[in-house]
Amino acid sequence: MNEFSLIEEFFADCTQKREDVVLAVGDDCALMTVPSGCELAVSMDTLVVGVHFTAEADPAALGHKALAVGLSDLAAMGAEPAWATLALTLPEVDRAWLVEFTQGLSRLARSYGVQLVGGDTTRGPLAVTMQLHGFVPRGKALRRDGARPGDGIYVTGTLGDSGLALRARLEGLPLSQETLCCVEHRLDWPQPRVREALAIRPFAHAAIDISDGLAADLGHILKGSGVGAAVEVEALPLSESLRASVELDQAWALALTAGDDYELCVTVPAKYRDRIRAVLSALDCPCALIGTIEEEPGFRCRRQNGASFIPQQQGYRHF
Amino acid sequence: MNEFSLIEEFFADCTQKREDVVLAVGDDCALMTVPSGCELAVSMDTLVVGVHFTAEADPAALGHKALAVGLSDLAAMGAEPAWATLALTLPEVDRAWLVEFTQGLSRLARSYGVQLVGGDTTRGPLAVTMQLHGFVPRGKALRRDGARPGDGIYVTGTLGDSGLALRARLEGLPLSQETLCCVEHRLDWPQPRVREALAIRPFAHAAIDISDGLAADLGHILKGSGVGAAVEVEALPLSESLRASVELDQAWALALTAGDDYELCVTVPAKYRDRIRAVLSALDCPCALIGTIEEEPGFRCRRQNGASFIPQQQGYRHF
Structure with missing residues (x-):
């Protein structure tokens, strides 16, 4: 042939x-x-x-x-x-x-x-x-360099599920059959947020998809836009599967650092807070406000009580 | 990294x-x-x-x-x-x-x-x-389906040199140092005929680049256009390096079937015979009229004396 x-x-x-x-x-x-x-x-x-x-x-x-x-x-x-x-x-x-x-x-x-x-x-x-x-x-693309201080940082869907599936597959982390089925589906059959992105486009300043982990990918927005971010870990959207399978600290760490989720991370000015929720809700897409873009460079990840949270893993490194 | x-x-x-x-x-x-x-x-x-x-x-x-x-x-x-x-x-x-x-x-x-x-x-x-x-x-691309009976079939440069280099490299065919240097340069540093193609475009009916061998690639034009071709082997453009290194039969076979030459094969209506030579000559690009597009399907490769010539190799097969 x-x-x-x-x-x-x-x-x-x-x-x-x-x-x-x-x-x-x-x-x-x-x-x-x-x-x-x-x-x-x-x-x-x-x-x-x-x-x-x-x-x-x-x-x-x-x-x-x-x-x-x-x-x-x-x-x-x-x-x-x-x-x-x-x-x-x-x-x-x-x-x-x-x-x-x-x-x-x-x-x-x-x-x-x-x-x-x-x-x-x-x-x-x-x-x-x-x-x-x-x-x-022309001129309407969502780029990494558009984030502005005061923007809300939004994430679609839930984070860390594909990372959990990878830990089960590669490290033998034991999971219930139902959980394994859910999270492996997320890892193997990712659903790109195409319709959601087109609906968000008029209201967002910057966007990235979460392929290498939220911290790494949001980091690209921060670097590209010359800004910083404060993120509250309790606001990270976690699935029931993830919550039920690991300690909360580990769940947050996966949500922050594990890749392959293919959710969107977007920054949206405060005036569009309601619009962004409305357009995503119309598409049945969950949406979480996880933090704020700040002038001071750096990625600050905090607990609700103000304590710093430093995850133990890193985003996927290609080499 | x-x-x-x-x-x-x-x-x-x-x-x-x-x-x-x-x-x-x-x-x-x-x-x-x-x-x-x-x-x-x-x-x-x-x-x-x-x-x-x-x-x-x-x-x-x-x-x-x-x-x-x-x-x-x-x-x-x-x-x-x-x-x-x-x-x-x-x-x-x-x-x-x-x-x-x-x-x-x-x-x-x-x-x-x-x-x-x-x-x-x-x-x-x-x-x-x-x-x-x-x-x-718009509408000006040189496609494989544009060849018409009566078109002249033209080839730029010389054919078979890369094939000769491959035979030397893979099969140990002995070549003079100078010849090896010439033909390996053709194989490893191919020069795409971009300027030539843009100059030819207004005059050609169909075109293809010769990556898998003339017979195979011209075959795609014939199939795409629903036509046939008669090619005269004595008209195939051969380099001095190729002529000096193998028997004429083998040189023709390489010119017809060896890939990696990245020359152009174009079909041009008779009325543009002089134009095609003129535009290529202005670019210092050699150009050979090797045959004619005919109504009858099939690829007919002949000697000047009318005898069929059937090369012993085939074009590169990817699997």
Whole structure:
């Protein structure tokens, strides 16, 4: 089997058909049109076997996650998803594996109107690189450098669940069957906050998605914006699963430092406090006000009683 | 060292600064603007250690080639290069290696005005995925489906040199030092035909770049356009190096089936015969008329005396 039939057989028709795609898989390049008045947002992520997932990982979940992490990056910019490209490196052509991988990928792609427009397939150690492409009206992107002192810091959903799943999987932390099921689903089938991000965009100053841990990712906003933050640990949104499984100190530490949650962290000026809650509530998305952007640089994490809280873990380090 | 400092240290400033880049490396997405009236052309390619290059390969050449293959795909569409993204998977952070890789990449990028706008760095077996992004005026792309009976089939430069280098490297074919130097340079430092493609665009019906071998790549044009071709082997452009190193039959076979030449194969209507020679001559680019597009499907490769010529090798198969 050669590269061309592999792409045609498995990927040519697996996703949404979009009118802005002039030419998809099957030529030297894909050709697309960007709506006038919009900027093009692109994000590229690689998942490597033995580093980000195991060789035994569910291929459908892998296809889903490869797309989800890119969609989450688009969400973090307030961009509307449009197209994906896929570079897939495979040790061999395993049709059953490819069918499942494609299904996981295409289900998520269809639900966000994303078309797979091109890519490359190569032989080698299993790895998946996806690039996502989206649109954002000119000048309206949610950047890391927009946070201002006085902004409220909001987080969607709950934090630390994927970290708990990883501790169970890698360190053997014992969990109830029900909890394991919940948190592994969060780890393996992340749901990017695309709709939420588009609803938030008019009201937020800055945004990031939480892929490497809240402290690390909020840290990027602080650095990019030249500001600091005070966060109250009791305000961190924790799931029942997480609360029931570890001590509160550990739960906070996971919420602050564990990655792979793919929730949004946004900073919003005080005047939009009600609006942000209203638009997220309309989407059934939980939303927690966890702290405030301050002028003084640094990340200050405190208990309600004023004591400092210093988590014992660090965000994911890539090297 | 984490992902962020790696990108910042080695890649943030390594390439051209472009005015159409709103936001490059350092946020969740890069943001760019596409000129109005243009389509966006994208192409993604992966090079994997042990498959496309060896662990001992010159990192500067690898950086160059990773970009060159994408630029060659843009050229094949008649697209003007603009931005690149890079997914780099590394077994470890080797600063000397990274410096050289970046130099090879950035030298070529600057010479075509390409800015590296984003990407990902991950740990794992060495692999390089690059996506190239370019512009082409709406409806003006050179596609594989545009060839028409009567079109002349033209090839830039010479064919088979990279194939000769591969035979020397992998099979120990003995070559003179001078020849080896010439053909290895073609294999390791391919020069994409970007300027040539832009000059040809107004006159050509269809184009492809020769990455998998002329027969295979011209075959894609024939299939895409629903036509056939007659090619005369004596017209294939061969370098002195190739002619001097193997029998003529083998030289033709390499020119027809070996990949990695990154020359252009274009089909041009008869009325533009002089124009195509003139625009390429102005760029000092050799150009050979090797055959004709015919209505009857199939690829007919003949000697001048009318006898069929069937090469003994096949184009590169990815699996």
